[in-house]
Structure formats: structure tokens, C-alpha cells
Amino acid sequence: xxxxxxxxxxxxxxxxxxxxxxxxxxxxxxxxxxxxxxxxxxxxxxxxxxxxxxxxxxxxxxxxxxxxxxxxxxxxxxxxxxxxxxxxxxxxxxxxxxxxxxxxxxxxxxxxxxxxxxxxxxxxxxxxxxxxxxxxxxxx
Amino acid sequence: xxxxxxxxxxxxxxxxxxxxxxxxxxxxxxxxxxxxxxxxxxxxxxxxxxxxxxxxxxxxxxxxxxxxxxxxxxxxxxxxxxxxxxxxxxxxxxxxxxxxxxxxxxxxxxxxxxxxxxxxxxxxxxxxxxxxxxxxxxxxxxxxxxxxxxxxxxxxxxxxxxxxxxxxxxxxxxxxxxxxxxxxxxxxxxxxxxxxxxxxxxxxxxxxxxxxxxxxxxxxxxxxxxxxxxxxxxxxxxxxxxxxxxxxxxxxxxxxxxxxxxxxxxxxxxxxxxxxxxxxxxxxxxxxxxxxxxxxxxxxxxxxxxxxxxxxxxxxxxxxxxxxxxxxxxxxxxxxxxxxxxxxxxxxxxxxxxxxxxxxxxxxxxxxxxxxxxxxxxxxxxxxxxxxxxxxxxxxxxxxxxxxxxxxxxxxxxxxxxxxxxxxxxxxxxxxxxxxxxxxxxxxxxxxxxxxxxxxxxxxxxxxxxxxxxxxxxxxxxxxxxxxxxxxxxxxxxxx
Amino acid sequence: xxxxxxxxxxxxxxxxxxxxxxxxxxxxxxxxxxxxxxxxxxxxxxxxxxxxxxxxxxxxxxxxxxxxxxxxxxxxxxxxxxxxxxxxxxxxxxxxxxxxx
Numbered sequence: 001x002x003x004x005x006x007x008x009x010x011x012x013x014x015x016x017x018x019x020x021x022x023x024x025x026x027x028x029x030x031x032x033x034x035x036x037x038x039x040x041x042x043x044x045x046x047x048x049x050x051x052x053x054x055x056x057x058x059x060x061x062x063x064x065x066x067x068x069x070x071x072x073x074x075x076x077x078x079x080x081x082x083x084x085x086x087x088x089x090x091x092x093x094x095x096x097x098x099x100x101x102x103x104x105x106x107x108x109x110x111x112x113x114x115x116x117x118x119x120x121x122x123x124x125x126x127x128x129x130x131x132x133x134x135x136x137x138x139x140x
Numbered sequence: 141x142x143x144x145x146x147x148x149x150x151x152x153x154x155x156x157x158x159x160x161x162x163x164x165x166x167x168x169x170x171x172x173x174x175x176x177x178x179x180x181x182x183x184x185x186x187x188x189x190x191x192x193x194x195x196x197x198x199x200x201x202x203x204x205x206x207x208x209x210x211x212x213x214x215x216x217x218x219x220x221x222x223x224x225x226x227x228x229x230x231x232x233x234x235x236x237x238x239x240x241x242x243x244x245x246x247x248x249x250x251x252x253x254x255x256x257x258x259x260x261x262x263x264x265x266x267x268x269x270x271x272x273x274x275x276x277x278x279x280x281x282x283x284x285x286x287x288x289x290x291x292x293x294x295x296x297x298x299x300x301x302x303x304x305x306x307x308x309x310x311x312x313x314x315x316x317x318x319x320x321x322x323x324x325x326x327x328x329x330x331x332x333x334x335x336x337x338x339x340x341x342x343x344x345x346x347x348x349x350x351x352x353x354x355x356x357x358x359x360x361x362x363x364x365x366x367x368x369x370x371x372x373x374x375x376x377x378x379x380x381x382x383x384x385x386x387x388x389x390x391x392x393x394x395x396x397x398x399x400x401x402x403x404x405x406x407x408x409x410x411x412x413x414x415x416x417x418x419x420x421x422x423x424x425x426x427x428x429x430x431x432x433x434x435x436x437x438x439x440x441x442x443x444x445x446x447x448x449x450x451x452x453x454x455x456x457x458x459x460x461x462x463x464x465x466x467x468x469x470x471x472x473x474x475x476x477x478x479x480x481x482x483x484x485x486x487x488x489x490x491x492x493x494x495x496x497x498x499x500x501x502x503x504x505x506x507x508x509x510x511x512x513x514x515x516x517x518x519x520x521x522x523x524x525x526x527x528x529x530x531x532x533x534x535x536x537x538x539x540x541x542x543x544x545x546x547x548x549x550x551x552x553x554x555x556x557x558x559x560x561x562x563x564x565x566x567x568x569x570x571x572x573x574x575x576x577x578x579x580x581x582x583x584x585x586x587x588x589x590x591x592x593x594x595x596x597x598x599x600x601x602x603x604x605x606x607x608x609x610x611x612x613x614x615x616x617x618x619x620x621x622x623x624x625x626x627x628x629x630x631x632x633x634x635x636x
Numbered sequence: 637x638x639x640x641x642x643x644x645x646x647x648x649x650x651x652x653x654x655x656x657x658x659x660x661x662x663x664x665x666x667x668x669x670x671x672x673x674x675x676x677x678x679x680x681x682x683x684x685x686x687x688x689x690x691x692x693x694x695x696x697x698x699x700x701x702x703x704x705x706x707x708x709x710x711x712x713x714x715x716x717x718x719x720x721x722x723x724x725x726x727x728x729x730x731x732x733x734x735x736x737x
Contacts, residue, residue: 026639082714082718085714086710086711086714086715087711089707089710089711090707090708090711092707093703093704093707094704096700096703096704097700097704100700107144107146108146109145109146111146111147111150112146122169125169125172125173126172128173128176129172129175129176132176133176276697276698276701279701279705280701280705283705283708283709287708287709287712290712290713290716291712291715291716294716294719294720297719297722297723298723299723300723300724303716303719303720303722303723303724304720304723304724304732306716306719306720307665307716307717307720307729307732308732310712310713310716311659311665311668311669311672311713311729314669314672314709314713315656315659315672315675318655318656318672318675318676318679319656319675321676321679321702322652322675322678322679322682324679325648325679325682325683325686325695325698326682328682328683328686328694328695328698329645329682329685329686329689329690332686332690332692333694334694334698
């Protein structure tokens with residue numbers, strides 16, 4: 001990162017940036033992004049350009065050794081995943097409340113603990129309900 | 141940050157003043173567990189627990205009726221007569237719906253526990269909206285109200301009309317709440333606050349600028365969708381026709397009450413300042429469109445549920461007239477102001493509309509016997525049923541001596557008092573149009589020979605709720621004073 | 637030196653409009669739904685940017701709640717779409733013709 005800093009520390013650059021009215025701090029990020037793209041793109045381009053290419057039917061198969069594929073990879077997903085997926089979305093996002101609470105724990109004290117306990121209790125009600133209704137079971 | 145104590149921000153009175161909502165959440169969780177651990181034979185207990193929970197919540201609202209406005213949870217919620225009145229309407233609506241839905245659920249094979257569960261959570265959302273004093277709580281209440289309703293609308297999974305209604309309601313509902321939320325975010329960006337009272341102070345010094353106008357249009361669109369005001373009404377007929385009838389009954393009253401309550405609080409408390417005439421003119425377009433389109437299109441319908449959907453659009457328009465009237469001071473001497481009329485109108489609409497849907501449930505299963513012809517000669521085969529239906533239709537039209545007449549009269553009087561005479565005239569005119577289609581159904585019941593079939597689906601719950609609705613419609617139409625005073629005292633508490 | 641507040645507003649407005657236009661133009665229920673999520677994310681961006689601009693935390697708090705509500709909406713939306721697929725064998729909103737739009 002020192003390299004990027006020195007790169008953008010030329011007074012001319014600052015002057016130009018000042019004229020453009022662009023927030024200079026973000027140019028570092030931009031440079032980083034360009035660099036990352038280059039690091040990824042250059043080896044790929046090099047291998048395309050430099051390596052010899054003699055394709056054959058066996059080489060083009062998805063697995064050169066092993067069982068030949070039965071169909072395309074663009075298949076519809078199993079429906080049995082959707083209930084789990086929906087429940088995941090629900091319970092996953094609830095942690096959004098846990099993080100701020102955890103950060104401010106020592107300030108909120110016992111009161112915060114009880115509040116969070118209530119919140120989690122309500123969540124657990126939902127969880128138990130989903131469980132007992134066999135929403136988490138494997139659907140056949 | 142030393143010396144920070146969370147207990148400075150929360151105290152026991154917060155929990156006491158939100159007891160009705162907390163109780164319902166508790167009952168909802170209890171039902172979940174009862175459903176899991178009760179043997180199948182004892183599932184009837186779930187209905188009883190639901191009814192008890194709703195009654196208890198209603199009792200808490202009633203006993204703890206406030207004399208002045210009080211804040212809860214650092215001003216996120218307020219409890220005042222206004223919010224309690226709406227909560228009462230919502231809870232009564234939920235109770236009546238539980239009563240009318242018993243046999244329907246069994247006939248359609250609806251899973252009982254989950255139905256009541258979602259009904260309770262949706263009611264909690266409506267109550268939070270009624271109490272919401274911050275755009276954040278209003279939004280959360282709105283979502284808590286809507287999400288269970290999306291599921292309820294699609295509850296008949298094997299019924300293609302029901303799933304279709306659910307998807308339409310969900311997609312358009314999600315779209316409209318995104319609009320609302322973007323409006324809220326712009327308001328927040330402009331003023332730096334989402335608290336309704338604080339907004340009032342910030343907006344007082346803020347000129348009407350393009351971003352503010354955009355934000356306002358988005359807010360109006362979001363709430364307009366829930367009140368099913370034209371041009372945001374497109375979902376209404378389809379959802380009303382496809383969704384299970386008890387759900388529609390609940391939705392038509394509860395959603396409307398909660399959404400218009402939160403909307404009115406926002407408009408009157410926050411936007412009631414200097415530029416209120418700008419916002420009012422925006423609402424006038426919606427109100428006129430709803431009254432005209434709802435009532436005119438209802439004329440050509442032949443399905444009772446669809447007709448009630450278009451009439452619901454029309455009633456949304458009347459409610460907006462009450463809101464518009466309340467944004468400008470002035471009233472006819474001796475008559476209630478716009479907001480009071482709005483509350484009273486909702487109270488009357490509750491009984492008449494749920495009653496009408498109860499008759500639909502009495503007459504046929506989902507998707508069957510919903511056309512006008514199926515009501516032919518009802519006066520001969522079931523004279524009492526035809527009579528109560530007639531009462532509900534009269535009330536929806538606004539003919540004395542029903543509660544609907546009083547509500548409409550107050551709303552139009554308030555509009556005239558605030559100088560919106562044309563609006564009141566349009567209201568009167570469209571009411572006349574509504575006479576045509578409501579009484580068209582009455583003609584079928586009283587003038588046509590009876591049809592061959594007529595399997596009825598009576599239950600004790602249906603009978604009780606029909607009687608309650610009919611008695612309330614007539615009794616409070618003759619003696620409205622108690623409720624008007626209650627609503628009026630609530631409205632006066634809006635500004636402390 | 638930071639990105640000015642106006643740019644954030646412009647970006648979020650752009651995202652919001654892309655989402656809104658998508659909702660109006662697309663016909664596949666799942667894509668419609670993703671467009672709605674895009675709109676919600678535009679809202680989140682506005683809230684975060686506004687909170688930073690105003691030097692408050694309220695806006696960030698809003699974002700937490702919006703994300704959570706959006707997750708609940710995802711769960712319900714996907715379930716309804718699956719129910720629709722089971723009953724209609726399609727998730728194209730043009731195929732929903734039983735009820736007039």
C-alpha cells in the first residue's frame with residue numbers, strides 16, 4: 001500500500017484531483033481494484049496466448065477421468081431445499097440485532113440481557129414451531 | 141459513555157400503556173405452543189383462548205381509557221383517546237371475524253391455529269399503527285399488519301383464486317410499502333427527524349420544495365394503497381374476490397382503520413401547518429377519484445364480494461373527505477369536526493361491513509353463491525337473514541336510521557364547515573349512485589322469486605355476530621352520542 | 637474529503653427508479669420481487685447517507701429494521717410464489733387471469 005500512497009503523492013496529481021473535485025481517498029481503492037483485476041487477468045491471458053492448444057473429445061469432457069456426465073449443470077434445484085432456505089433467511093437476519101447488542105453489552109447491562117433474552121425466546125418459539133411442524137425434515 | 145443507564149429510557153409505564161398489544165403477542169405465542177402440544181381433540185381450546193385474549197385486550201383498552209395523551213418508549217408510541225378508539229375498532233373487528241369464521245374454516249379445510257395466530261399478529265400491527273407517533277413505528281406497524289394479511293389472503297393453498305389474490309396483494313403491497321419507506325427516508329433526510337411532533341416544528345420552517353413534494357407524494361401513495369384510494373386501488377377488487385371471506389371482512393375494516401388513523405395523525409399533527417392546503421389538494425384528487433370510481437364501477441358488478449370491494453373503495457373516499465376537512469379549521473356549529481366524524485364513520489363501517497360479509501359466509505362456501513342471483517328471494521326462504529342484510533346495505537348507503545347515515549352526515553357536515561362544499565356535494569351524489577347498487581341487491585332479495593338451491597351454513601357464531609352487527613347498526617344510528625363524544629375527546633387529545 | 641451527500645441521494649434515487657421501473661415492466665413474479673428488494677436497498681442507502689450527513693444514528697437504526705422486515709417479506713413472498721407455482725404451474729403474472737387485474 002505504501003507504493004500506491006507514493007504514487008498518488010505527487011503534487012500534480014493532487015492539483016488535478018482538486019480541479020476535478022473528486023474525493024482523492026477513493027483513488028487508492030480504485031487503483032487497488034485495477035491492480036487486482038490485472039493480477040487475475042494477466043496469468044489467464046498469458047496461459048491463453050502462450051500454451052499450446054490441441055483439443056480432443058476426451059479432453060473436452062467435463063471430467064477427463066471418471067464417470068461421464070449425465071446432463072447439463074443447469075438443472076433445477078431440489079424443491080426440498082426451499083423450506084430450509086426460507087427458514088435460513090429468517091433466522092440468519094435476526095443476528096442483525098445481536099451484533100449491536102453485543103457491542104454495547106456493558107452499557108446495556110442486565111436490562112439489555114433480559115431484553116435480548118425475550119427477543120431470543122420469541123425466536124425460539126418460532127424455531128420450535130418450525131421443528132415440530134417438520135419443516136426441517138427431509139421432504140420426499 | 142459513562143453514566144448511561146438504559147433504564148432512563150424505558151420504564152414500567154411503557155409496558156403498562158402497551159399492555160393490550162403485548163397481551164395479544166403473548167396470546168399469539170401461546171396459541172403456537174397450544175397448537176403443537178395439544179392433542180387434536182382439544183384444539184377447540186385455541187378458539188377460546190383467542191376470543192379470551194381479544195376480549196381481555198379490549199377490556200384493558202376500555203378500562204385504561206386515557207384522559208390525556210401519554211408517551212411510551214421515548215415517544216415512539218403515544219397512547220391517547222384517538223389511538224384507543226382505533227384499537228377498539230380493530231379489536232371488535234377481530235372478535236367479530238373470529239366469530240364468523242368458525243365453520244367457514246372447517247369447510248374450507250383451513251388450519252385453524254395458524255389462521256387465528258396471523259389474525260392476532262395482524263391486529264397487533266394495526267394497534268401499533270394507531271399508536272405510532274414516529275414514522276418508524278408507523279412503518280413497523282404497517283408491515284406487521286400487512287405481512288400476516290398477505291399469508292391470510294393466500295391461505296387456501298389449493299384454491300387458485302386465493303393464491304392469485306395473495307400474490308397480487310403481496311407484490312403490490314410490497315411495492316407500495318417500498319414507496320412509503322422511500323418517502324420516509326426523504327423526509328428524514330430533509331428534516332433530520334421521524335418523530336411526528338418534531339416533524340411539525342421542522343416542517344413549519346421548511347418551504348415546499350421539490351424533494352418535499354416527492355416525499356409527500358410517496359407517503360400519500362403508500363397510505364393510499366392501504367386505504368385502497370384511487371389510483372392505488374387496483375388490488376382491491378381482485379383480493380376481495382379471491383381471498384377467504386373472513387379475511388376480507390377483517391382486512392376491509394382493520395386495514396382501513398389502522399392506515400387512515402396513522403395517515404390522519406401524520407397529516408394533522410406533522411403536516412397541519414402552513415402548507416396544509418397544498419397537501420389537502422393532493423388528497424382531494426384521491427378522495428374524489430375514490431368516491432366516483434368506486435361507486436360507479438360497483439354498479440356494473442354481479443359478484444357480491446366484488447361489489448363490496450368497489451364499495452370499499454368508495455368508503456375509502458368518504459374517509460379521506462373527513463381527513464381533508466380536519467386539515468382546515470372550522471366546523472358547522474354543534475357538529476363534530478372532520479377527524480371525529482372519520483372515527484365515528486369507521487365505527488359504523490365496522491358493523492355494517494363485517495355484517496355484510498357475514499351474510500356472504502352464511503350463504504355459501506368460498507367462490508360459490510356469490511352472485512346477485514343467489515340472493516334471489518332470500519326474503520322468503522330466510523326472512524331474518526334478508527332483513528339484517530338489508531340493514532347493513534342501508535347503513536352502507538347511508539340511509540337513516542342506521543349508523544352509516546350518521547357517519548356520512550357528520551363527514552359531509554364537517555366538509556361543508558371547512559369550506560369544501562363541492563367535496564360534500566360529490567359525496568352526496570356518489571352516495572345516491574351507491575343507493576342504486578346496494579338496493580339492487582335488496583331488490584333481488586325482496587322482489588325476485590327464490591332460487592331452487594339454498595344450502596345455508598349457519599353457526600351459532602355467525603348468528604351472534606349478525607345480531608350484534610344489526611343491533612349496533614340500528615341502535616347507534618339512533619343514539620350515536622356516546623361514541624361521538626368518545627371520539628371527540630380522543631381527537632382533542634391529539635395535540636396533548 | 638468525502639463523497640458529497642447529494643451523490644448518495646442521486647445514486648439511491650437511481651436505484652429506486654430502476655427497481656420501480658422493474659416492478660412495472662417485469663412479468664416474472666420472482667423478478668418483480670427482486671425489484672422490490674432493490675427499492676428497499678435504495679431506501680437503506682438514503683437512510684445511511686442521511687444519518688451520516690446529519691451526524692445522527694437514527695437513520696442507521698432504521699436500516700436495521702428495514703433489513704429485518706425485508707427478510708420477513710422475502711420468506712413470505714417466496715412461500716406465496718411457491719404456492720402460486722404449485723397451483724398455476726407458472727410464476728408469470730400475465731398467467732394470473734382468474735381474477736381480472
